[in-house]
Amino acid sequence: MAAPTRDVLYYDESQRTPLTPYLPSQILSSSSSKPHVTLTFATSLDSSIALAPGTQTHLSGPSSKAMTHFLRSCHSAILIGVGTALADNPSLNCRLSGVGGYGGSGLDNQPRPIILDPSARWGDLEGRKVIQLAREGKGKAPIIFFRRDVWEERMGDEEFRERMKVLEECGGGYYLVAPAKGEKFAWVDILGGLKEVGIRSVMIEGGGAVINELLGPENFPLVDSVIITIAPTWLGRGGVLVSPEERRTNGVQVPVGRLTDVKWVPLGEDVVCCGRPNLNG
Ligand SMILES: NC(=O)C1=CN([C@@H]2O[C@H](COP(=O)(O)OP(=O)(O)OC[C@H]3O[C@@H](n4cnc5c(N)ncnc54)[C@H](OP(=O)(O)O)[C@@H]3O)[C@@H](O)[C@H]2O)C=CC1
Numbered sequence: 001m002a003a004p005t006r007d008v009l010y011y012d013e014s015q016r017t018p019l020t021p022y023l024p025s026q027i028l029s030s031s032s033s034k035p036h037v038t039l040t041f042a043t044s045l046d047s048s049i050a051l052a053p054g055t056q057t058h059l060s061g062p063s064s065k066a067m068t069h070f071l072r073s074c075h076s077a078i079l080i081g082v083g084t085a086l087a088d089n090p091s092l093n094c095r096l097s098g099v100g101g102y103g104g105s106g107l108d109n110q111p112r113p114i115i116l117d118p119s120a121r122w123g124d125l126e127g128r129k130v131i132q133l134a135r136e137g138k139g140k141a142p143i144i145f146f147r148r149d150v151w152e153e154r155m156g157d158e159e160f161r162e163r164m165k166v167l168e169e170c171g172g173g174y175y176l177v178a179p180a181k182g183e184k185f186a187w188v189d190i191l192g193g194l195k196e197v198g199i200r201s202v203m204i205e206g207g208g209a210v211i212n213e214l215l216g217p218e219n220f221p222l223v224d225s226v227i228i229t230i231a232p233t234w235l236g237r238g239g240v241l242v243s244p245e246e247r248r249t250n251g252v253q254v255p256v257g258r259l260t261d262v263k264w265v266p267l268g269e270d271v272v273c274c275g276r277p278n279l280n281g
């Protein structure tokens with residue numbers, strides 16, 4: 001068993017209960033075509049998740065940060081877009097006391113990082129925190145979702161093959177998606193791919209592009225739970241906004257989406273909003 005390290009986080013048992021209804025069930029139906037999807041992020045009062053594109057902004061206070069790590073421990077994967085991977089160089093592990101690498105054994109309750117990187121923009125993997133942590137036994141190595149045609153072309157390049165070797169040597173891997181030319185990956189294909197690689201539940205953390213896609217009418221029904229940390233701050237104009245495409249019914253603008261079964265949980269100076277997509281709203 002590894003000794004606890006300085007960056008270890010604690011999240012009280014009593015604070016876990018209110019979140020339980022929104023978490024993936026331990027007994028997941030194997031017939032489901034997709035994993036349980038929790039959409040979770042931290043926002044300012046003006047719906048901004050970062051001060052500016054390409055930069056990281058710490059919005060969650062200590063209690064809600066620990067809550068996010070509790071959520072990480074409850075999911076088999078964490079998914080982000082390559083914009084977040086490039087901006088934040090995130091760790092994407094769970095640093096909660098008792099989890100594998102932080103007082104627990106092996107990689108128990110560590111989620112698998114998933115990066116959507118269709119055009120292989122993430123670059124050299126040496127120096128990426130997720131890779132370092134996987135080597136140190138403090139997190140799982142990532143699975144990267146590439147476009148099949150990009151991957152096939154890039155495999156002709158020595159530097160890219162080296163990158164794939166680094167990924168595989170630390171326990172990571174890749175998954176290839178083949179959308180129509182110029183199209184993004186369809187979320188049903190992303191979630192189907194996750195299921196194929198053995199992921200039973202995924203928490204989708206961001207960033208802006210990913211969140212706005214999932215809040216759109218086509219994808220919202222794929223989301224099972226939404227858990228949002230709201231920090232008592234305004235970031236101002238020019239930030240990365242959570243604001244999905246507008247929606248019209250018979251030419252009339254209508255709300256894009258709404259939550260149901262809503263619970264507001266105060267955590268330190270933040271408040272956490274939990275809910276499920278209201279598909280009739
Ligand atoms: N406060 C919070 O909780 C969080 C804040 N953030 C912040 O968000 C910002 C990053 O957001 P953003 O720049 O919008 O980037 P994203 O992390 O949303 O990544 C966007 C990129 O991911 C790829 N991608 C997204 N959706 C798809 C899809 N359906 N199919 C294929 N590829 C897809 C695309 O890559 P390509 O362009 O190569 O096609 C796209 O440009 C950062 O500032 C970060 O700090 C991030 C997470 C949480």
Ligand SMILES: Nc1nc(O)c(N)c(N[C@@H]2O[C@H](COP(=O)(O)O)[C@@H](O)[C@H]2O)n1
Pocket residue numbers: 041042056057058059060064065068080084085088089090091092093205206229
């Ligand atoms: N919950 C939450 N609160 C914030 O204030 C944030 N900025 C984020 N960002 C997300 O967490 C990732 C960083 O995680 P590590 O601490 O490096 O493991 C970042 O990439 C975003 O996905 N989340």
